[in-house]
Amino acid sequence: MSRTLALILAGGEGRRLDPLTRDRAKPAVPFGGRYRIIDFVLSNFANSGFLKMKVLTQYKSESLNTHITRGWRLSSQLGNYVETVPAQMRTGPEWFKGSADAVYQNLNLVTDEEPDFVFVFGADNVYRMDVRQMLQFHREMGADCTVAAIPMPVEDAPQFGVIEVDRSGRMIGFQEKPSVETAKTMPNDKTKILASMGNYIFTTDSLVREIVRDAGRESAHDFGKSIIAEMYQHSRVFVYDFAQNSVPGQGPKERGYWRDVGLIDTYYQSNMDLVDVDPVFNLYNNRWPIYTFQHNQPPAKFVFADREHDRVGTATDSLISEGCVISGGSVHRCVLSPQVRINSYSHIEDSIVFERVNVGRNCRIRRAIIDKGVDVPPGTTIGYDAEADKRRFTVTESGIVVIPKGMMIEPQ
Template sequence: LASMGNYVFNTDALIREVKGDADKKDSAHDFGKSIVTNMWPQGRTYVYDFSRNEVPGQEEKERGYWRDVGSIEAYWRACMDLVDVTPIFSLYNEEWPIRTVYDFYPPAKFVWSDEVTKRMGIATDSLVSEGCIISGGHINRSILSPNVRINSFSYVTESIIFNNSNIGRYAKIRRAIIDKNVKIAPHVTIGYDLEADRKRFFVSESGIVVIPKGTVVEA
């Protein structure tokens, strides 16, 4: 039994339980841990058997896929699931499309193909959104949100980069989550020396570096 974070309440019951939980000093004040577990012995409480969930067009291996993304590690792992060659959770099921808001950017662009200098715009095992420009850099097993710029000779692997961020020339980034509007200066290295990273950023227990929104990272 797991709490998936989706709940439907009668209004009066929800108000009663939230107020009651607020008065408990030893409570974690968490829906899954505190409120739901307190409710089920007291009255009618129902659960949904997600293992029997039917999604049109879904392959058998995808049945029951779910991830709790309540921690940095869990969120990063869920994102890395999407860049596998045959992901366990497919974004390409035409019978069950995933709706989202689209930005009006042009298609992603990959430029430079100089094999002599290794200035090549390359993406391998990655998801690249609209408006991104991979200008002579290489991304691997990464997810780029719209309007991200990857400049020449840089290398990004196992990372998630949010909107409007810019990765400078010769930068090296590994196992990082980079929020929106971040500017990484040329020659910056992130994710290769975690002790140095901890002096400037948050680093999770497993070594995932998190860079906040709007940060300018100098070399």
């Protein structure tokens, strides 16, 4: 087998996910109740059998470091590991200037491991991927670099690197976050672009050459606009069609599912995808599980069946994590992290609730994201009066109310 090393880029600030990223790195933001966003890329590598992973961190990384240290222990005896690598300033007293500079400042990881191929993947997306299939494509094409890509609506072009390919799959054009008007659309569908997923495979010599070259010039030191945009013009850069990737236990509905959860509205909708009766992304695929830290909490509990006084603990079309207590309240289309308590006569719908949130009696909450450790006073109403919500909380353009971690909410 080829020697491989996975470098997971987890150092971004995640400003567009504020206030969820005020106290944590974006890859550490909870997702799906009991997971963190980074669990998805790590699980893809683990399930694919690539068990040497270095996670490059920088901003507000304490909770991310703790999560990986406690939840991702592989057998060091067999040479397997998931290790966090904080910014070390090995090349001078500077933070990472971009994703490419993050790898340049940590080239010792590559030279120490001496892999044949290096994976450079982002840590901010939700998807399943058999990475072996992408590596096989890379080797068959004799590529110096392979970029994973997926069709996206042309309206989203300003958020992505936009790729052009020839019939053989070789990259012949690249635009970094172009405007909708200037974005190159797909030849067979003018409503779509071919978007880079930010996942790359490099032959090691090619990676080292390009990273060192970029470090010696004026650039953004970013993989998209600095490395890929230059590299395809003089090297063999190929594009891997993620829609062709398949994993065991995956249904046709999920094939090609990939979400960049860097915006509050996208993050919210991606969580809501999980609670459908037949979800487009199925967490219950035991043949390709999503691994995470295991909480030592008792099972979820639903108490009171006092139908005469409408005091019944219920949850419908929802994900309820361990340690939750639904005490005489009702939950509909919600995602609850561990140790959430919903008290009597409260109704929560279409919402995401993080760890250790307590919702008092007689509350009404809808279309909200409530961060960790919030105590919602009895009688509180959230999500029913947009103007009142904007005076107290963050409200997105689509009307999602976001309550920051540990916020003290005044009683109404």
